[in-house]
Amino acid sequence: MSEALLVLADGTVIRGKGIGAEGEVYGELVFTTSFSGYEETLTDPSYNGQIVLFTYTHIGNYGAWTCELESNRIWAEGVVVRDACRYPSNAKSRGKLDEFLREYGVPGMEGVDTRALTVRIREHGTVPAALVNGDPSSVDIAGLLERLARWRYETDLVREVTCNSVEVIGSGRKTVALLDCGVKMGIIRRLLRSNVTIVRFPAWTSAGEMLSWKPDGVLVSNGPGDPSVISYAIETVRELIGKVPMMGVCLGHQLIALAMGGRTYKMKFGHRGTNHPVKDLKTGRIYITLQNHGYAVDPRSIEGKGFKVRQVSLNDGTVEGLENQELMVLTTQYHPEGHPGPSDADAVFEEFIGWL
Amino acid sequence: MPKLDWIRSVLIIGSGPIVIGQAAEFDYSGSQASIALREEGVRTIVVNSNPATIQTDFEVADIVYIEPLVPEVVAEILRKERPDAILPTMGGQTGLNIAVRLHEMGVLDELGVKVIGTPVDAIRRAEDRRLFHELVRSIGERIPRSIEVGSFEEAVDAVRELGGFPVLCRASYALGGTGSGVAWNIEDLRRLVNTGLMVSMNGKVAIDEYLEGWKEYELEVVRDSADNCVSVCPMENVDPLGIHTGESIVVAPAQTLTDEEYQVLRRAAFKVVRAIGVIGACNIQFAVNPESFEYAVIEVNPRVSRSSALASKATGYPIARVAAKVALGYTLDEIRNKVVGTVTAAMEPTVDYVVVKIPRWPVDVFETMDPVIGTMMKSTGECMGIGRCFEEAYWKAELAANNPIPEGGRVLVVADPTTSDEAKYIISELKSFGFEVLLMLVEKGGTGSLEETTDGSIEWSSWRDEVDAAVALRSSGVGMVIDLRRRRRGADVTGYRLRRGAVITGIPYVTTYQGASAALRAVRWLRTERPEFRSLNELHSLAAGQRVAGLKAGSAYRNTQIEEGQIINSRAENADL
DSSP: OOEEEEEETTSEEEEEEEEESOEEEEEEEEEEOOSSOHHHHHHOGGGBTEEEEESSSEETTTOSSOSOOSSSSOOBSEEEOSEEOSSOOOTTOOSOHHHHHHHTTOEEEESOOHHHHHHHHHHHOOEEEEEEEEOGGGOOHHHHHHHHHTOOSOSOOHHHHSOSSOEEEOOOSEEEEEEESSOOHHHHHHHHHTOEEEEEEETTOOHHHHHTTOOSEEEEOOOSSOGGGOHHHHHHHHHHBTTBOEEEETHHHHHHHHHTTOOEEEEEEEEEEEEEEEEETTTOOEEEEEEEEEEEEOGGGGTTTTOEEEEEETTTOOEEEEEETTTTEEEESSBTTOSSSOOTTTHHHHHHHHHO | OOOOTTOOEEEEEOOOSOBTTBOTHHHHHHHHHHHHHHHTTOEEEEEOSOSSOSTTSTTTOSEEEOOOOSHHHHHHHHHHHOOSEEEOTTSHHHHHHHHHHHHHTTHHHHHTOEEOSSOHHHHHHHHSHHHHHHHHHHTTOOOOOEEEESSHHHHHHHHHHTTSSOEEEEETTOGGGTTOEEEOSHHHHHHHHHHHHHHOTTSOEEEEEOOTTOEEEEEEEEEOTTOOEEEEEEEEESSOTTSOGGGSOEEESOSSOOHHHHHHHHHHHHHHHHHHTOOEEEEEEEEEOTTTOOEEEEEEESSOOHHHHHHHHHHSOOHHHHHHHHHTTOOGGGSBOTTTSSOBSSSOOOOSSEEEEEEEOGGGTSTTOOOOOOSSOOOOEEEEEEESSHHHHHHHHHHHTTOOOOSSSEEEEEEOGGGHHHHHHHHHHHHHTTOEEEEEESSOSSOTTGGGGSSEEOOOTTOOSHHHHHHHHHHTTEEEEEEOOSOOOSOOHHHHHHHHHHHHHTOOEEOSHHHHHHHHHHHHHHTTOOOOOOOHHHHHHHHTOTTOOOSSTTTTTTTOOOSSOOEEESSGGGOOO
């Protein structure tokens, strides 16, 4: 078994055992609190540019390739776990976590005190980090730190995960134009269940191009990174608002807020996990939701801009959803489709589909 | 929804003396509930016949009655105290049964005393087998087929209708699986049905389809009066269906469910709990076919339970406390989770560890008790092990239950023709860890070449009693017994002598394949790792979710030895771990 190193931008170096592929990767070190759904989590394109630490200690316990993945590869740059299970138990499993990581060329490490690291991230915020799986004696730590010092969060990570060309998926009664900023397949599968045709567009598509397909509604998808630098998508969204009913999920929610003149900010350590409680202030309902975001919408920045904060996090009160009934715009910061995690908030999809 | 202001005094029904199936967990839940109600300015009255309880302390309840826990006596107390409401879901099966009786007697209506929390109709829908079956079917969920019978003759017809043996027999409204069990043949059926009819509250016994080999999972669900539901913790029974939950090793969170599978069960659980109309906490059990993932609803306990206590301690989510506040009318987001700090009860805890519960049987006290587990509960207590992986948690729990897993030495494996494949696997694993394996075949023939894979055997035919068995075990230097045979009901005299022999000599024994596999995993783990010991305060601080700091930056961890990952502080001022 190889050795692995995790080097944080502040100079902390953590040694562990290597799992998955050998290699050297860079990313923002973030933690997720889900105790199941690791395959879905790792293949979620929103994790592009991030090294994912699982707070749950026993990852890989039911094996790998057990479910439909959220994309065709692992997008997380690297993986940090306390214990990568070697003896998975589930009839659907066709491999181990270690093999799953190797298949997609992603390095990981285990044997790390993930609790101590999580406490640290919670206290000091997420941090750029490098993960090296391989021969530790050949690692130039000073060189890694130098690269980490030049790390910038404000980069466009969407370009790497969006699709390259327009694609028509399914054939249903109504047409939903999907602005793909790194869409989770779970969203596509959920829409298809409502008998719609999806036209999937690259994130840089213009509003005119999208409208030429005469969609009945637009869904702005989730995606990785800082929404404020995705100016091309913000522009497209701005032009589309009011012309067709619109739903935004995660990054899509943030892009819509920005298009309406709102502001987003980087959170200290974000929300990642399948156990985040959200309250819909309109209906009073409480949902347990899947979340994966490091940025949030500043509620003061959207005051007087026609949008209402409809949903809030019960953990920290941050904005979890906006609405504008006149313009028929509905957004969620969380993932109502779940996968992994609950689909308690499926009513949001129903509401959007009802507008089409 | 805020607190219902008409509730100024509440009577809480305790669970009485500790019996098998109702132990200290109901003192825990009743105490938590009483404290939670008093915090809201509600005067609490506790009735319990058991003086060795915390809930009968004046620090916990305002008024304490130590009186017989029978409906007539509770009715008298209600007449005298005139509380606004009763809370029956904290006192186990006793509490539920008394509430149902008080309702049927018309006492509650007569005195204008309301039942808070889960209403009587909902309790009935969950407890009455027939109503429960109809309800579960009506919402499109599967439940094992079941036929209620009032006599042995009817039971025989029922078995025919279900397609033959094996079947599961259960008595309605009975606690701890009394009078229930798997019938493999007509003799088993006669015994089980006749006992069941005697203990059943309504003179009926249910004959159920037995889903052999299916796994059992349970969810603790809390629902408020505004219909919000949370699942506190999915748990998994290591032993298959047919082993009473109180007898089974339980793992939390569930280890062998994919997220998709867990979500299917979670959705089904909410559907059932909503249809029943639970307001507060409940426990729902599922049978799952591990190959096809077909699942069926087994039962719902519309009250806090043994599993609630385990889930509370495993996650830091105080189920009984939350259920009591919900009974007062609060919605989940209005209830602060005091144990873990600032978050509300509208949350699903996460953990960064694994919990294993192992029952403790009084086999060393009762000279004739057979340490084989089944549908009837025989354990009197339980131990919980916490670890960063299943193996560590299991190892700790077995150690706590006075059944420590040996790391080497001699092991006796007992097999029969139906379990020779399992035995072959267990033996080869044991050998690979350097154990010496002795074999004992109670039924000869059909076990292939098992003998050739072992280091010797134990001869049992000359045993006259368990003392002979004990002598044989001791003289052959056996350090653990793994009994893998199935269908051990009936006249398994040799098996009985063997297991009692193990008890007498203080040798750990495992009586299921699943238990044996778990033990092997623990042995393997101990080869390279070392257990850690941490306080619940420390562990729950993370379970609480991100907002709860609980600890100052790394304070509790500063001195923690990091197991594999050594931290090198190349810049001391930044190394704050």
